[in-house]
Amino acid sequence: MCDNLVVLPDSTSQTRMLVAKNSDRPAYESQPLVYNKRQTYENGKNVKLAYLNIPQIKETYLTIGSSPFWCWGYEQGINEHGVAIGNEAIFTKDLKDSAANPEKQKGILGMELVRLGLERGKTAKEALEVITKLIEKYGQWGSAVVGEEKPYNNSFIIADSKEAWVLETVDHHWAAKKIQKKCHSISNEMSIRNDWDLNSEGFMERAIRSGWADRAEDFDAAHAYTDFTNALQVSHIRVQRTKQLLHKKAGEIDVPWLKRILRDHYEDTFLEGPFFNAALPDFQTICMHSSPANFTWGITASSTVFELPADEWHFPVIWWSPATPCTGLYLPLFMCEQEFPVILSQSGTVRVKTADPTKSEQDQSAKDSYWWMFRDLLDELKGDENGILFTKNKEIFRKTFDVLEQKWLRLIRDIEEEAAVLNKAGKQKEAIALVTSFSNECLKEALEAIEKIRTQIKTAVLS
Structure with missing residues (x-):
């Protein structure tokens, strides 16, 4: 579960594009912030991903992104040209057939697509084209969890300083919509219905051929492709809450307000926020905490706000908080060539990425990992699993x-x-x-x- 937000410059108090994401992951999966330099490669080199190898390009851009300790890709990230991307898992009707088919060619993880888009796209539109071409050629797959294998598809927010896009995908197919309104947010459900601007060839026909839609004249992509046996109330409540808070300050949204949204537990609503405390959640909220009743998937493992400047002279700014943002501290960093602090990129006891979650050990706490410092602090702040302290x-x-x-x-x-x-x-x-x-x-x-x-x-x- 995750939440992605974007605010166009005319809806901010800073007149710059703002992008934000909470990445929700298993409760003890570290997600440090990693720095990957600009690189050049010889012809014939491949990129080793979780389930397949794909050809490497001649040059990749400098990127910074929060990356689960085992994963080659990013949950959210930014490149040297000020392109920012975050993804969401979405659950569509095709996934049941994919999971049941042992002959299914396993494709690219959503997190891998985020990094590939950043490494190869100089603008939001270029990154969109990179991701969609890879999807058309290789398709997608899961799992995103160590020790499990469950396929999923992806939606993305892709932005640069001038424009932002929502991209939603179904296996090899996709549709994209340019964001025209002042602000937008997505969660773990499809949102594009009949108003996309770009799409893959056969996007509608795939659903009609499968019996998920009747005809092109009244085609509704979200309705046609959504798997309604997968509960939507959790994602729908969260996306409505982020939209409510964005519109509350439309025109004057700034970094502190985005932090406030990412730390939200439905405070000041009829739900009265967390009835006991955030660490003993009553609901699955924007800032997610683990529940003794196991109705949450884990915790918010990484929270990020990106400021994308309007000119080439200003560096993009990254505000990053490890673990649950309500207990966290947003550290300011700049996107530029630098000696990146090792402590920020350290996972715990697992220091070598497998890329494949089915082959990775579970990570554990280490004192030289900034992420684990905040994760361990969360447990200390709680006192016990019921958050008594x-x-x-x-x-x-x-x-x-x-x-x-x-x-x-x-x-x-x-x-x-x-x-x-x-x-x-x-x-x-x-x-x-x-x-x-x-x-x-x-x-x-x-x-x-x-x-x-x-x-x-x-x-x-x-x-």
Whole structure:
């Protein structure tokens, strides 16, 4: 389960494209933030994916993305040209036949498609074309979970500084819609009905041939392809909630408001938010927590906000929070060539990616992993699986983290403007040194904050 959001520049207070995603994953699956340099390759090289190898291209772009510890691909990411992509699992009628067919050619994972689009697409439209051509040729497959194999299809939000697209896919077929409204969000259900702008050849015919739709004249893609034996209430409630919160501030949406949405547990609604506390969830919410009743799939493992600047001189900004964002801290980073902090990219005990989830061991905590620091902190904040200490500890961790986030937001605007001036003057190395020095100082403060909170929690327990 995931939620993707995009805000067009005219609906923000910053006049820049904003893209955000919560990635919901199994409760103890690490999802660090990884940095992959621009690379050149010789002819004949292949990319080793989970279930197949595909030809590599001559040059791939620099990318940063949050990546499950075993996976080659990204749940969400951005490239050096300011293209940002996030995906969603969607469950369509064709998947039952795929799962039951042992001869079915296993295709590309949705997370792999995210990274491939970023490595090969200089604009949102180019990334869209990269992904759709790969889908047409290779199709898709699961699983996205270590130790399991369950096929799924994908929807995507793909954006650059000027335009944004929703792409929805069914095996080898797809439809895409350019986002014209001020803001948009998607969850784990199809949303394109009869209003797409681009589609694969045979997109409608596939559904009609299978008996899922009667005729092209009144074809409804979401209705035709959706598997209604897979419960939709969870995804539908979440997507309606994100849309409600986006429209509430349309025209003045900013990074803090997107963080507020990504941390949402239906507070200030007739559901009254979490009846007990967020760590003992009553519902599957935008910021997802594991449930003792097992009605949630896991937790939000990674939460990201991307700021896509309108010109070539400003670096794109990444705000990243590991684990549940309501207990997390959005660290500011810049998309540029840099010495990326190793601690951000470290998983736990599993340090070699298998790419294939069916062949990977389960990851476990390690002290030199930034992701695991926040995941372990979540357990400490909860106290036990029922979150007995969570409400008591919430004031402690949010007071510390909120002060830092507010400080960083105040400082970052002057930093990015100064870096843009340097870039425009041809002083890119100085610009990179400036922004990475800032991010490294923020990282240092984040690590200190974690230890401070742990000390305060232990003191509170003893008292």
